[in-house]
Amino acid sequence: SQQGEEDPQALSIQEGENATMNCSYKTSINNLQWYRQNSGRGLVHLILIRSNEREKHSGRLRVTLDTSKKSSSLLITASRAADTASYFCATALSFSGNTGKLIFGQGTTLQVKP
Amino acid sequence: DVKVTQSSRYLVKRTGEKVFLECVQDMDHENMFWYRQDPGLGLRLIYFSYDVKMKEKGDIPEGYSVSREKKERFSLILESASTNQTSMYLCASSSHRIGADGTYEQYFGPGTRLTVT
Numbered sequence: 001s002q003q004g005e006e007d008p009q010a011l012s013i014q015e016g017e018n019a020t021m022n023c024s025y026k027t028s029i030n031n032l033q034w035y036r037q038n039s040g041r042g043l044v045h046l047i048l049i050r051s052n053e054r055e056k057h058s059g060r061l062r063v064t065l066d067t068s069k070k071s072s073s074l075l076i077t078a079s080r081a082a083d084t085a086s087y088f089c090a091t092a093l094s095f096s097g098n099t100g101k102l103i104f105g106q107g108t109t110l111q112v113k114p
Numbered sequence: 115d116v117k118v119t120q121s122s123r124y125l126v127k128r129t130g131e132k133v134f135l136e137c138v139q140d141m142d143h144e145n146m147f148w149y150r151q152d153p154g155l156g157l158r159l160i161y162f163s164y165d166v167k168m169k170e171k172g173d174i175p176e177g178y179s180v181s182r183e184k185k186e187r188f189s190l191i192l193e194s195a196s197t198n199q200t201s202m203y204l205c206a207s208s209s210h211r212i213g214a215d216g217t218y219e220q221y222f223g224p225g226t227r228l229t230v231t
Contacts, residue, residue, distance in 0.1 A: 033219065042118070042204055042222030043157075088156065092218045100145035100164065100208040100218040106156035 004089050004105030012111040019076040021108040023089030024069075030092040032065055032072050033102065037086045046074075046087075081114045117141070118223040120205055126229045133192040135226055137205030145208045146188035147220065148172075148180065150201040157204065163188055164210075195230045202227050 007022045023032070031050045035043040049056045049065045049072065056063045062075040076083055086109045090102040121136035137146065147162040149172075159172030161180040169180050177199060181189045188207075192199055206220040 031218070035220075035222075040202075040225070040227070042224045043206075043220075044222070045219045048219060090220075100210065100220070101147075101159070101162060102218065102220060104149075104157040106154070 004091055004103055006087075006089060006105040006108045008108060009106070010109045010111075012113065013079060015079060015081055015112055015114050017079055017112075019079050019083070019110055019112070021074045021087050021089075021110070023072045023074070023105055025072075025089075025091050025103075026070065027093060029067075032063075033090045033092070034061075034063060034072075034074050035088045035090060035104075037088065037107070039085070043088060076110075079110075079112045081112050083110060084112045085110060118205060118207055118221050120203075120223040120226050122226050123224060124227050124229075126231065127192075127195050128231055129196060131192075131195050131230075133195050133228070133230075135190040135192075135203055135205075135228070137188045137190070137207075137223055138186055139188075139207040139221070140186065141207065141209070141221070142185065143207035143221075144185070144210045145218075146182065147206045147208075148178075148188065148190045149204045149206065150174070151204055151225075152201050160190065197230050200228060200230045 005024050033048045034046045037043045047058045049063050060077045065072045086107045088107045089105045118139045145164050148160045149157040158174050163169045163182040179191045203226045205223040208220045
């Protein structure tokens, strides 16, 4: 199976609710990143958390990382209809050197209903 | 602002044609990547390059080749297009440099939706 696996595959919530997405991985990482993709477009970087960090915030986003469980979660608080998109986690493996190679998960599709 | 551009948003080609997908970035990034994205399969790495004239195979290089003659440009070539190469193709770039804002953040182009008939 892939390095990054995301759960759930799809999530539907009402505007104002919180959305939580999870990502699990298998091998040692340098950092873990979250990206967003609006329908039919390229990905946009949201937030990066390093392997020695446990939690990070950016606006309405909160990311946690548990290296002992090899898992991360992305929390979007007070969701808006504009948050409707697919969300991907990506891991930078410890041995990737300067290549910048990332391993992407399959993504979680989030729908926020107005 | 980093900008990654791809030569076409939509492309329709016939089976057997040679197809060129071009990607250009304007931030002097060392690393460039080509992915394909298919429903239920996420992003799969085809090829990447960490320097001019350097290339490395990704997870699914079969049927593809790449060219990086200049730092800002990374081309994906389908030597003989087949229907199973119908997909969304995404180009990305990133810097070697480890900065305060993040390590290996990738910047993506808008994607090229290729249909092979």
